[in-house]
Every structure is written in C-alpha cells, then in structure tokens.
Amino acid sequence: MTIPVSNPPPKPCRIRCCTVGGCLSANGLAVKQQLETAVTAAGLDDQVTVSGVGCMGLCSQGPLVQTDPAGDLYAKVTPEQAAQIVARIGSGEQGTGNREQGTGNGENLKLRAQDLELSPSPTALSPTLPFFTRQHRIVLENSGLIDPERIEDYIAARGYEALHQSLRDMQPAAVIDVITRSGLRGRGGAGYPTGLKWATVAKMPPGQKYVVCNADEGDPGAYMDRSVLESDPHRVLEGMAIAAYAVGANQGYIYVRGEYPLAISHLQTAIRQAKRHGLLGSQIFDSPFDFRVDLRMGAGAFVCGEETALMASIEGKRGMPRPRPPYPAESGLWGCPTLINNVETFANIAPIIRNGADWFAAIGTAHSKGTKVFSLTGNVQNAGLIEVPMGITLSAIVEAMGQGAPDGAQVKAVQTGGPSGGCVPAVAFDTPVDYESLKELGSIMGSGGMIVMDEHTRMIEVAQFFMEFCMDESCGKCIPCRAGTVQLYQLLTKFKSHQATPADLEQLETLCDMVKHTSLCGLGQAAPNPVLSTLRYFRNEYLAAMVPASHHAQA
Amino acid sequence: MKRHQYRPDALIEVLHTAQELFGHLEPELLLDIAHSLRLPPSQVYGVATFYHFFSLEPKGAHTGVVCMGTACYVKGAAQLLSALEQKAGIQAGETTADRQFSLMTARCLGACGIAPAVVFDDQLEGHQTADTVCDRLHACLSATE
Numbered sequence: 001m002t003i004p005v006s007n008p009p010p011k012p013c014r015i016r017c018c019t020v021g022g023c024l025s026a027n028g029l030a031v032k033q034q035l036e037t038a039v040t041a042a043g044l045d046d047q048v049t050v051s052g053v054g055c056m057g058l059c060s061q062g063p064l065v066q067t068d069p070a071g072d073l074y075a076k077v078t079p080e081q082a083a084q085i086v087a088r089i090g091s092g093e094q095g096t097g098n099r100e101q102g103t104g105n106g107e108n109l110k111l112r113a114q115d116l117e118l119s120p121s122p123t124a125l126s127p128t129l130p131f132f133t134r135q136h137r138i139v140l141e142n143s144g145l146i147d148p149e150r151i152e153d154y155i156a157a158r159g160y161e162a163l164h165q166s167l168r169d170m171q172p173a174a175v176i177d178v179i180t181r182s183g184l185r186g187r188g189g190a191g192y193p194t195g196l197k198w199a200t201v202a203k204m205p206p207g208q209k210y211v212v213c214n215a216d217e218g219d220p221g222a223y224m225d226r227s228v229l230e231s232d233p234h235r236v237l238e239g240m241a242i243a244a245y246a247v248g249a250n251q252g253y254i255y256v257r258g259e260y261p262l263a264i265s266h267l268q269t270a271i272r273q274a275k276r277h278g279l280l281g282s283q284i285f286d287s288p289f290d291f292r293v294d295l296r297m298g299a300g301a302f303v304c305g306e307e308t309a310l311m312a313s314i315e316g317k318r319g320m321p322r323p324r325p326p327y328p329a330e331s332g333l334w335g336c337p338t339l340i341n342n343v344e345t346f347a348n349i350a351p352i353i354r355n356g357a358d359w360f361a362a363i364g365t366a367h368s369k370g371t372k373v374f375s376l377t378g379n380v381q382n383a384g385l386i387e388v389p390m391g392i393t394l395s396a397i398v399e400a401m402g403q404g405a406p407d408g409a410q411v412k413a414v415q416t417g418g419p420s421g422g423c424v425p426a427v428a429f430d431t432p433v434d435y436e437s438l439k440e441l442g443s444i445m446g447s448g449g450m451i452v453m454d455e456h457t458r459m460i461e462v463a464q465f466f467m468e469f470c471m472d473e474s475c476g477k478c479i480p481c482r483a484g485t486v487q488l489y490q491l492l493t494k495f496k497s498h499q500a501t502p503a504d505l506e507q508l509e510t511l512c513d514m515v516k517h518t519s520l521c522g523l524g525q526a527a528p529n530p531v532l533s534t535l536r537y538f539r540n541e542y543l544a545a546m547v548p549a550s551h552h553a554q555a
Numbered sequence: 556m557k558r559h560q561y562r563p564d565a566l567i568e569v570l571h572t573a574q575e576l577f578g579h580l581e582p583e584l585l586l587d588i589a590h591s592l593r594l595p596p597s598q599v600y601g602v603a604t605f606y607h608f609f610s611l612e613p614k615g616a617h618t619g620v621v622c623m624g625t626a627c628y629v630k631g632a633a634q635l636l637s638a639l640e641q642k643a644g645i646q647a648g649e650t651t652a653d654r655q656f657s658l659m660t661a662r663c664l665g666a667c668g669i670a671p672a673v674v675f676d677d678q679l680e681g682h683q684t685a686d687t688v689c690d691r692l693h694a695c696l697s698a699t700e
Contacts, residue, residue: 059668
C-alpha cells in the first residue's frame with residue numbers, strides 16, 4: 001500500500017500517557033507535559049518518546065501511563081511522579097513484569113521503598129489483573145496504543161488497509177457478503193444484522209445515498225462511543241468509507257453529541273488528515289470511488305439517538321421521530337436511501353475485512369458474534385471500559401473483572417441498556433451476555449452501559465430516576481409517551497413516599513403495558529422497561545413501599 | 556459566522572456557533588438567523604427550544620454542571636446537587652440573583668469511569684463529594700471578588 005507518510009525513526013522506548021476522557025480530567029495532560037520535561041531533563045530525548053494516547057480502559061484509576069517495551073502500567077499518576085517513571089526507564093529498572101513478586105532484585109525494591117517515603121510512588125498495576133486478561137480487543141485494539149491525532153500512527157497499525165483491499169480486490173457485493181457472513185449485528189442496541197441492512201440500502205436504485213454514523217450516545221452511564229471516537233477516530237472513518245463503497249453512497253455524516261467536545265475535535269482532525277492523504281474525498285486510492293464526511297453536532301436531545309429523529313436533526317429540524325416504515329434504508333435523509341450504523345458497528349468493519357468473516361464469526365456465541373464494548377461503571381471497584389467476547393457471563397464481568405462493589409458491599413443488580421433497559425439481579429449473573437439472553441431477562445444489550453448497583457441502592461428510586469429521564473426526554477409527538485411517562489413517574493413517586501395502594505400497583509402495570517405497546521418510537525416503547533424489570537425481580541420492594549393494609553382498614 | 560453555509564439544514568450548526576459567541580440566544584438573534592437562512596422564525600424558535608443545549612436566558616458568570624447520568628446517580632450525584640443547591644440558594648437550572656453562578660444538570664457527560672462528575676467553568680472533575688463541590692463553588696465565586 002502506498003500512503004505517503006513521514007514517520008520519524010522509532011525510538012527504543014515509548015511512554016504512553018492517556019490524554020482523553022476521564023484521565024484528561026484527572027490531570028492527564030499535565031502528567032504528559034511533566035513526562036516530556038522529565039525525559040528532556042534526563043537527557044533521554046533520543047531514547048524515549050512520550051505520546052498522548054487514547055483510553056486504556058481502567059478509567060477509574062486514571063491518569064494511566066504505560067511504558068514500552070516493558071509494558072509497565074502506572075495508575076493514578078500525578079505530575080510529580082513523572083520524573084520517577086522516567087528515572088526507572090533510564091536506570092533500566094523495567095521489564096521485570098510483576099515487580100511485586102520479583103525476587104532477587106533487592107536493590108530495586110529498596111529504591112521503591114525510598115520512593116514511597118519521599119512521595120507516593122507511582123502505583124504499578126499488575127498486567128495479570130482479570131480486568132485486562134479477560135478482554136478481547138477488536139474495536140479497542142488501537143485504543144491506548146496510538147496517538148489519535150496522528151494518522152501516521154493509525155496507518156502504521158494497519159489502518160486504511162481494509163479500505164484499500166475493498167477498493168482494489170472486492171466488488172461492493174463481495175464486501176456486503178463478508179459482513180453478512182461475519183454475523184456482525186448492530187451495536188447500537190437493537191442488534192439488527194448489519195449485512196442485511198447494508199444489502200437493503202445497496203439494493204435501492206442508484207442515485208444519491210447517504211451513510212450516517214450514529215454517535216449520539218445518549219444512554220446515561222455509557223461512554224464507549226466517546227472513547228472510540230477520542231481514541232481511534234480513523235477507525236470509524238474507515239468503516240464508514242467501506243460501508244459507503246458497499247452501498248454506493250458518496251456522502252457521510254457523523255452525528256456527535258455536543259457534550260463530547262474532545263471527540264468532535266479529534267474527529268475534525270481525523271477528517272482533515274484523511275482528506276490530505278487522499279483517504280477521503282475524490283478518487284480514493286485512485287479508484288472511481290468518492291466519499292466525503294461531514295460532522296453534525298447534536299444539541300442535547302436523547303431522542304436523537306433514534307434513527308428517524310437523528311435524521312431530522314441532521315436536516316436541521318427538531319429531532320422528532322416519525323413512524324417506520326419507510327425505513328431509512330428506503331427513505332432516509334432528504335428522502336434518499338440512508339445507511340445508519342452505530343460508532344461501534346463501523347469500528348468493527350475494518351478488522352472484519354482484514355481478517356475475514358470466519359475469523360469474526362468464530363468469536364462469540366451462535367447468534368451474537370464478535371465482541372462488545374461495555375462501560376462498566378457504578379458501584380464497582382474497577383470501573384472502566386472493557387471489550388469482551390459475546391457470551392461471557394455477567395458474573396465474570398462484575399465479579400472477576402470489576403472485582404465487585406467497593407467497601408465490601410454486596411452487588412445487588414446490574415443495569416444494562418440505559419433508560420431503555422432493565423436491571424438484572426445478582427441471582428441471574430450466570431447468564432451469558434448476548435442479545436437474546438439479556439432480552440429474556442427483561443433487559444437489553446443496549447449500547448453497552450453496565451451500571452453496577454450495590455445493596456444500598458433502592459430499586460424504586462432507580463426506576464423513578466429513569467422514568468424522570470424518559471419524561472424529560474420525550475419529544476412530545478405521541479401521547480402514550482408524552483403523557484404516560486408523566487403518569488408513571490407520579491405513580492412511582494407515590495411508591496417512593498410510601499403512599500401507594502394495591503390499586504396503584506395494578507395501574508402501574510397496566511400503564512407500563514400500554515406505553516410499551518402503543519408508543520411511536522423506541523424511547524416510549526422502552527421507557528417502561530426499568531419499571532417492568534424491577535417489578536419482576538424486586539417486587540418485594542414495591543410491596544414493602546405500599547401503605548400497610550391496616551391503614552386501609554382504619555381509613 | 557454564518558459563512559459556513561447559508562443552507563437551511565445548517566441551522567443547528569449556526570445556533571451552536573451563535574451560542575458560543577453570545578453565550579445565549581436572544582429572540583432578536585433568532586429572528587436574524589431565521590432571515591439569513593430563509594427559514595420561518597417559528598422553526599428556528601422551535602429548534603432552539605427543543606434541544607437542551609441551547610439556552611434563551613443569559614447564564615451566570617460561573618457555571619456548575621452536575622452530571623446526573625446513571626453511574627453518577629448511583630454514586631450519589633443527587634447529594635452533590637442538593638448540597639450545591641443549598642449552598643448557592645438556587646435550584647438546578649437557575650442563576651443566582653447577582654448573575655454570578657448558574658447551576659445546571661447534565662444527562663451524562665460520558666465521564667462515568669470517574670463518577671460522580673461535576674463540571675465547574677468547563678473544567679471536568681471526577682470523584683466528587685458534597686464537601687469538595689461546596690469548596691469548589693466557594694473558590695469559584697471568590698475568584699471574581
């Protein structure tokens with residue numbers, strides 16, 4: 001492949017410092033600057049590079065710093081500790097792997113002890129933590145390794161190879177065939193087979209078509225897409241370009257939440273660089289294929305994650321959904337056939353083309369192939385971003401990788417799928433994580449938020465919290481959602497203040513059923529899910545919250 | 556400013572830029588935008604009020620945004636909010652009478668790994684407690700005096 005890039009000769013050592021997301025707000029940038037200063041001060045400029053990279057996963061322990069080639073990972077690094085990390089590289093004290101168990105290295109251990117007395121020594125994390133070893137990184141393969149603002153880094157990591165391969169060796173139909181055979185399903189939550197969606201758009205008569213990337217990650221408690229966009233934006237652009245080639249589109253839009261300024265800035269940089277290198281624009285790789293990408297910023301409306309509302313918003317209108325069919329694949333943006341996929345779906349495309357459909361289909365379960373990125377948050381010790389193969393059990397994620405709740409509390413439930421999902425109780429943690437199993441439990445896979453709740457969490461309050469969210473975010477177009485969510489919220493408030501009667505419980509259930517089956521779009525249809533799932537697994541909490549029967553008798 | 560495109564579908568982009576420049580969106584400004592993009596004012600107003608991001612009221616000199624995402628909620632964001640409400644003497648979504656401080660809530664800032672998160676004057680801070688946010692509010696307000 002011939003992409004003209006100018007990479008300086010690699011230096012033997014590299015220090016990678018996370019400068020996105022959580023680590024950035026935990027002073028990651030200052031750490032990076034201090035590392036650079038320390039490297040210069042130690043006279044190691046020709047030996048060591050310092051790069052700002054994307055997310056390394058364990059966000060609750062940030063800022064994270066990792067050194068190559070040793071692979072030592074330091075957590076909660078402060079700018080003051082930068083010099084110590086550099087000193088360790090300089091003295092050759094690295095690469096011993098897990099130093100905690102290292103024997104016969106008394107000199108160095110003593111040095112560490114001294115460090116401890118002077119200032120808190122940088123904490124090195126063991127690479128054998130299940131949090132890291134249980135992961136299988138496809139979407140996040142470059143996250144934390146490459147500098148997201150340098151296209152050269154992405155290309156060096158085999159970036160844009162899949163696009164080149166598609167354009168040179170494959171017909172659009174062959175690309176779709178690979179995606180179909182891989183078994184990839186939409187990662188936005190619903191799990192619609194991606195290949196089928198692409199084939200539908202491709203089958204529409206030639207003419208103006210669009211490819212849209214849904215980066216309106218509205219689910220509270222989920223930040224996978226943000227991390228992918230901040231850590232590896234080119235991967236998404238490459239996926240979109242391959243999709244556009246497969247379906248015959250020449251214009252793409254990325255719809256990003258306005259709340260993610262850094263993701264927007266990294267995407268803008270990535271688009272500019274890709275254009276300059278001839279990877280976006282006209283005649284990509286000297287083929288007749290043209291593809292342009294524009295960014296569209298969201299402005300804070302959860303409903304815009306729904307595809308028809310999202311398209312309305314791209315057109316500059318109020319983001320209100322409309323009934324389907326017609327599906328966007330037939331009539332989308334400005335009435336043209338439009339392919340909408342989620343960030344994570346697009347991020348899976350390049351590796352599938354590169355490694356083949358069979359490689360991807362071998363990962364995961366019978367009906368859910370590949371991996372899924374989850375943001376493991378809430379009352380859990382190791383909060384952060386994980387990518388695991390489909391079919392892993394919830395207990396493996398929460399207990400092994402997340403190491404349970406902090407302060408010895410018992411984990412009570414895991415909430416998946418945001419306001420459209422449900423709570424899975426701890427007794428069901430043996431369930432494998434895939435689209436079907438979670439649905440059976442009354443929750444959904446969703447976009448990948450996984451919020452752990454411990455024994456102190458009151459489920460009625462959780463249900464009420466989500467209902468308040470849906471009530472606020474309802475666009476108001478259809479009545480079941482607009483009025484139903486308000487009524488549900490009021491009923492839940494009654495439960496919360498111990499004023500509910502058995503009639504209220506009955507009404508709560510009837511109303512949930514009604515809102516679920518009569519709402520126009522996914523927001524309304526899924527709004528009762530948190531209530532239904534908590535009613536199913538934690539009914540005793542609702543019963544306990546009712547007015548004692550004796551009060552009725554007296555009244 | 557509107558030179559990016561005079562196309563009507565750029566409305567949301569234009570509103571973003573306008574809010575960045577002026578801090579909030581005045582009715583006259585909305586009218587002006589409607590004229591330039593050749594859109595009915597009702598549609599511009601409709602869009603501006605539909606999205607939470609756009610504000611038709613001026614904000615205070617300092618802002619505090621408490622993330623109310625699920626992860627932050629589970630980690631006690633509600634307590635942070637009520638602490639700030641008490642300290643500043645205003646409700647979420649309001650601005651103090653002296654226009655010094657606006658208190659807001661956000662749906663989710665995507666900083667769930669470091670929940671609960673609060674943004675003071677565009678500076679995101681994680682792992683907050685009721686005490687740290689009150690200190691931060693105090694520091695924020697005394698900085699201008």
